[in-house]
Amino acid sequence: MNPSMGESLKLLSAEKIVDFLKNLTYSKTQVSETGVDLTVNKIYKFENRGDIDFGGGERKDAELSEISPTLRNKDDDYGWWELDSGTYLLKYNEELEEEKNCIIQPLERLYRNSTTHPTIVSKEITKIPINVGEPGISIKENSRVSKLIVLED
Numbered sequence: 001m002n003p004s005m006g007e008s009l010k011l012l013s014a015e016k017i018v019d020f021l022k023n024l025t026y027s028k029t030q031v032s033e034t035g036v037d038l039t040v041n042k043i044y045k046f047e048n049r050g051d052i053d054f055g056g057g058e059r060k061d062a063e064l065s066e067i068s069p070t071l072r073n074k075d076d077d078y079g080w081w082e083l084d085s086g087t088y089l090l091k092y093n094e095e096l097e098e099e100k101n102c103i104i105q106p107l108e109r110l111y112r113n114s115t116t117h118p119t120i121v122s123k124e125i126t127k128i129p130i131n132v133g134e135p136g137i138s139i140k141e142n143s144r145v146s147k148l149i150v151l152e153d
Contacts, residue, residue: 010152011035012100017150022095025142037107037144038125042091043067043081064089069141078141083115083132090117091127093142099123101151110145113137117146 014031024030030037043066050062067088069079096102104126105119114133120126125148139145 012150012152017148020097020100021148022097023093025093030144035147035149036094038092038094038104038146038148039142039144040081040090040139041093041142043069043083043130043139044089044091044127046087046089080141081139082136083139084136085132085134088130088132089127090130090145092125092146094125094148096125101153103149103151104128105147105149107145107147 011034014033014036017036018024018027018031021036024036025039030039044064045067047063047065051058051060053059067081067083069081071079100123102122102125103119104122106117110116110130114135115130115137117128117130120128128146130145
């Protein structure tokens, strides 16, 4: 994934991305011309800070606790995460069956509601930190929150 000067990056079509994607929630809604929307599976709260050192021998990841979604009505199939302002870790439903050159970026619906996450370039669909601003946000289980774009090999 290191094109020379003047060489353009080529994106895989969403239809090709779906061929190597597991746990797609609802393809009719998730698949678009520009990529595949990723949906929320779990959200975690950071319980303490981690440690990062130069060599890695003293590295310690922050402890996480899973936040359980709550039903708004007893007849609901899916619950909501009611998140206050802060930073959380989000896990997606979708997974890649093999490593690919991926870009994961936030959907506009997040930052229209004072929430965002960094754009990530990775070989896999990874957990991602989300930053919730004031006054907080409610996120329903399986909501589409990010766009997966895959580069051709």
